[in-house]
Amino acid sequence: MPPRTTPTERQKRLGSELRRMRTGAGMSAEFAAGLLGVDRGKISNIESGVRGISADRLRTLACNCDVTDEAYIEALIEMARPSTGWWERYRGILPQGLLDIAETESNAVRMRGANTVHVPGVLQTSEQAMAIFRAAVPALPEHEVALRLALRSERQQVITGDRSVPYVAVIHEAALRMQFGGTDVARAQLRHLLEVSERDNVTVLALPFSRGAFPGAGQTVVHIEGPVPQLDTVQVDSSHGPAFLHAEGQLAKYRAQLDLLETLSLTAKQSRDFIHDISRQL
Numbered sequence: 001m002p003p004r005t006t007p008t009e010r011q012k013r014l015g016s017e018l019r020r021m022r023t024g025a026g027m028s029a030e031f032a033a034g035l036l037g038v039d040r041g042k043i044s045n046i047e048s049g050v051r052g053i054s055a056d057r058l059r060t061l062a063c064n065c066d067v068t069d070e071a072y073i074e075a076l077i078e079m080a081r082p083s084t085g086w087w088e089r090y091r092g093i094l095p096q097g098l099l100d101i102a103e104t105e106s107n108a109v110r111m112r113g114a115n116t117v118h119v120p121g122v123l124q125t126s127e128q129a130m131a132i133f134r135a136a137v138p139a140l141p142e143h144e145v146a147l148r149l150a151l152r153s154e155r156q157q158v159i160t161g162d163r164s165v166p167y168v169a170v171i172h173e174a175a176l177r178m179q180f181g182g183t184d185v186a187r188a189q190l191r192h193l194l195e196v197s198e199r200d201n202v203t204v205l206a207l208p209f210s211r212g213a214f215p216g217a218g219q220t221v222v223h224i225e226g227p228v229p230q231l232d233t234v235q236v237d238s239s240h241g242p243a244f245l246h247a248e249g250q251l252a253k254y255r256a257q258l259d260l261l262e263t264l265s266l267t268a269k270q271s272r273d274f275i276h277d278i279s280r281q282l
Contacts, residue, residue, distance in 0.1 A: 007049030009100035131181030
């Protein structure tokens with residue numbers, strides 16, 4: 001397979017899993033190269049996501065690494081297939097990180113997240129999203145604002161489309177009270193939250209100021225569950241773009257953190273009442 005100039009997060013993740021598989025079995029890169037009939041440099045490129053791997057070679061590697069979890073192997077083979085998702089239309093015209101978020105979400109079987117300042121992107125109205133995009137530094141040109149809005153609208157299909165992935169959103173009171181775009185936009189955003197929270201696959205949990213301290217304050221975190229637990233991903237937002245975490249310790253930490261945040265939050269019904277109250281105060 002020809003080398004890639006810029007591997008996607010999904011391609012890099014596949015390479016990382018293959019490296020983990022190889023090193024976990026105590027197999028050297030040189031031995032793996034001989035096993036797969038490639039030179040040593042190609043093993044490094046495969047494990048960095050620069051090169052792909054065929055299904056047959058992936059199975060050969062898994063077999064010789066004593067990996068017997070068929071669901072895991074099939075998920076890796078699926079990851080190795082060329083990407084053909086809707087987000088490919090934006091490749092080359094929007095930052096790679098935004099497309100990586102869309103692709104990762106599109107392969108989720110369940111999602112849950114915690115937001116302290118913004119309403120989650122997949123739950124934002126276009127008016128609030130536009131206000132947030134226009135507050136970027138440096139300022140985004142209007143054509144890029146329009147592209148980002150279009151991408152975000154398509155991303156929302158992961159919870160409102162045919163697949164309707166289960167989604168739990170813990171939203172801090174600070175995010176609920178933010179008035180990005182002004183009072184009318186904020187009120188419309190809260191109405192939208194209430195409407196979408198009535199969907200069977202969406203649970204919105206409010207975390208009031210009165211709950212005090214909580215883990216991960218200031219972070220925006222999304223735990224995206226993959227087809228098998230080994231392929232879960234945690235996405236953490238920052239001003240320079242998304243970070244994708246998948247080391248065992250990182251996954252365990254954020255799973256525990258989100259478990260605790262859900263425990264600290266109001267119930268789904270209490271949260272709807274709470275959001276109603278905030279909306280009436282605007």
